[in-house]
Amino acid sequence: MATSAEETRFELQKTRMLRAAAQCFNQKGYSGTSLRDVADVLGLTDPALYYYVRNKQELVYLCYVRAADLGREALDRALSEGRDGMDVMLRYLRYHIEMMVGDRGPIAIMSEVPSLKPEHREEVLQLSRTHGKNFEAVLQAGIRDGSIADCNVRMTGNAIMGSINWIPKWYHGDAEQGEKLVNEFPEILARGLSVD
Amino acid sequence: MATSAEETRFELQKTRMLRAAAQCFNQKGYSGTSLRDVADVLGLTDPALYYYVRNKQELVYLCYVRAADLGREALDRALSEGRDGMDVMLRYLRYHIEMMVGDRGPIAIMSEVPSLKPEHREEVLQLSRTHGKNFEAVLQAGIRDGSIADCNVRMTGNAIMGSINWIPKWYHGDAEQGEKLVNEFPEILARGLSVD
DNA sequence: GAATTATTTTAATTCAGATTAAAATTATTG
DNA sequence: CAATAATTTTAATCTGAATTAAAATAATTC
Numbered sequence: 001m002a003t004s005a006e007e008t009r010f011e012l013q014k015t016r017m018l019r020a021a022a023q024c025f026n027q028k029g030y031s032g033t034s035l036r037d038v039a040d041v042l043g044l045t046d047p048a049l050y051y052y053v054r055n056k057q058e059l060v061y062l063c064y065v066r067a068a069d070l071g072r073e074a075l076d077r078a079l080s081e082g083r084d085g086m087d088v089m090l091r092y093l094r095y096h097i098e099m100m101v102g103d104r105g106p107i108a109i110m111s112e113v114p115s116l117k118p119e120h121r122e123e124v125l126q127l128s129r130t131h132g133k134n135f136e137a138v139l140q141a142g143i144r145d146g147s148i149a150d151c152n153v154r155m156t157g158n159a160i161m162g163s164i165n166w167i168p169k170w171y172h173g174d175a176e177q178g179e180k181l182v183n184e185f186p187e188i189l190a191r192g193l194s195v196d
Numbered sequence: 197m198a199t200s201a202e203e204t205r206f207e208l209q210k211t212r213m214l215r216a217a218a219q220c221f222n223q224k225g226y227s228g229t230s231l232r233d234v235a236d237v238l239g240l241t242d243p244a245l246y247y248y249v250r251n252k253q254e255l256v257y258l259c260y261v262r263a264a265d266l267g268r269e270a271l272d273r274a275l276s277e278g279r280d281g282m283d284v285m286l287r288y289l290r291y292h293i294e295m296m297v298g299d300r301g302p303i304a305i306m307s308e309v310p311s312l313k314p315e316h317r318e319e320v321l322q323l324s325r326t327h328g329k330n331f332e333a334v335l336q337a338g339i340r341d342g343s344i345a346d347c348n349v350r351m352t353g354n355a356i357m358g359s360i361n362w363i364p365k366w367y368h369g370d371a372e373q374g375e376k377l378v379n380e381f382p383e384i385l386a387r388g389l390s391v392d
Numbered sequence: 393g394a395a396t397t398a399t400t401t402t403a404a405t406t407c408a409g410a411t412t413a414a415a416a417t418t419a420t421t422g
Numbered sequence: 423c424a425a426t427a428a429t430t431t432t433a434a435t436c437t438g439a440a441t442t443a444a445a446a447t448a449a450t451t452c
Contacts, residue, residue: 009449010398031227032311034439047441048400056440110365111307115228151387152380159384162362163355169306170354184348188355191347192388205419206428230409243411244430252410 014052015066017042022063022108026168030060030112061120063108068127070099070107075134085142086190092138093164093186100167101178109168132157139193148193160189210248211262213238218259218304222364226256226308257316259304264323266295266303271330281338282386288334289360289382296363297374305364328353335389344389356385 020041024033035046035056042048053059074095082088100107113124136157142148163185171181216237220229231242231252238244249255270291278284296303309320332353338344359381367377 013399027310029226029308029311031308035441036439044399045401046439047402050441051399109307111305112225112227114223115225151384155376155380155384158362158366159359159381162360162365163358165365166354166358166362169358169361180351184351185355188347188351188388190388192384192386209429231411232409240429241431242409243432246411247429 010052017049017052017059018063018066019104019106021059022067022106025060025063025108025111026106027172035059057115057117057120060108060112061116061124064110064113064116064124065127067107067110068124068131070104071096071131072127072134074099075131075138079138084145084147085138085140086147086194088138089135089142089148089193090186090190092135093160093189094182096164097167097182097185101171101173101181106168106173109165132161135161142193146195149195151193156193163189206248213245213248213255214259214262215300215302217255218263218302221256221259221304221307222302223368226311231255253311253313253316256304256308257312257320260306260309260312260320261323263303263306264320264327266300267292267327268323268330270295271327271334275334280341280343281334281336282343282390284334285331285338285344285389286382286386288331289356289385290378292360293363293378293381297367297369297377302364302369305361328357331357338389342391345391347389352389359385 017038021033021038024037024041028037035049038059039046039049049059053062075092077095078088078092082091099105110124110128113121113128116124136153139148139151139153139156143150143153167181167185171177213234217229217234220233220237224233231245234255235242235245245255249258271288273291274284274288278287295301306320306324309317309324312320332349335344335347335349335352339346339349363377363381367373
């Protein structure tokens with residue numbers, strides 16, 4: 001049986017695969033990405049991927065779960081570090097963007113959620129919804145504590161999350177641009193919500 | 197030969213098809229949408245679509261061209277009607293959203309541009325880029341005429357267009373929500389850019 | 393270093409959904 | 423209303439990328 005070290009190796013490879021897949025999906029589109037493409041990035045042949053995943057659907061599904069996880073991780077960290085609503089929001093945006101442009105990225109755009117099989121689709125949708133709700137709660141908290149201007153949290157949340165989710169559409173790994181993105185984007189998004 | 201009236205009929209049917217396709221792609225994802233699905237919406241069989249389009253790729257391509265056209269139309273109208281940069285921006289956002297939720301929608305999300313064939317891909321990318329540039333120009337003009345606060349137009353443009361482009365991800369034809377969207381979203385997006 | 397397990401490969405197979413062909417229907421024109 | 427063109431259908435075909443099977447290699451364990 002596998003020792004914990006071997007499990008770690010397996011998990012490491014699997015994560016490498018998910019990142020490679022996310023990269024391919026973002027750059028070539030879902031239908032434009034064959035398992036061959038993903039395997040090429042990893043220096044493997046396509047059937048090798050089946051050692052880690054049941055099929056292509058599951059690969060996308062796992063990419064999306066990972067995307068959701070990283071988003072949640074960013075928000076959790078922001079929540080634990082932030083002083084008030086606005087601070088939490090700014091931190092969350094920064095951390096999330098850092099994930100996208102940093103060495104844990106890229107993060108897959110959730111373009112093909114509807115074509116997942118029902119259980120997977122529901123799970124991913126649930127993760128998305130929860131994340132959205134949690135973000136709205138941050139806005140709400142900020143409004144209450146006076147750090148964020150009053151606003152329609154539902155719409156504002158959608159607006160900001162849309163900007164975030166769209167980033168992989170135009171950011172393709174340019175380091176310099178990534179730097180700017182991390183440093184400037186959060187404040188651009190938050191600008192409309194400051195109280196001063 | 198076809199009279200102009202018949203050409204109109206053909207064009208009308210083709211537009212119906214593009215709208216049906218956009219609806220399917222947005223709701224079911226690209227890979228989750230078969231030509232059968234699109235045909236079903238129209239009350240036709242799949243091979244009938246080939247009367248209007250060479251293949252599925254071209255169908256997506258035309259959806260994207262149409263998306264770009266409608267965006268451009270919204271911006272053109274805003275430019276011709278707006279008094280200053282901010283006014284143009286607000287009008288553009290409203291008009292574009294009206295298209296999405298109104299009877300000329302839905303507008304396809306450009307998720308699969310990378311999997312188009314090279315010529316089509318380049319053309320669509322060009323349209324996208326141009327639209328982005330034109331929107332940035334509006335921001336720039338607004339900054340110059342004092343109606344829009346100074347900002348990084350590139351990033352701000354990306355932020356706002358991201359929010360716009362993501363709308364079809366969460367808006368699925370609810371009329372009441374559509375109303376709110378048209379009325380509230382533009383100001384939410386513009387809020388960070390006002391000078392007062 | 394032999395045995396066992398983990399990982400990857402090469403070589404088929406498979407299959408859903410795109411596409412084509414030919415025929416049928418519907419609309420239009422003179 | 424016959425003739426022509428436009429649109430759609432039914433019935434095959436085709437295809438490429440996903441998937442499976444079996445074998446080979448690499449890593450690990452004892």
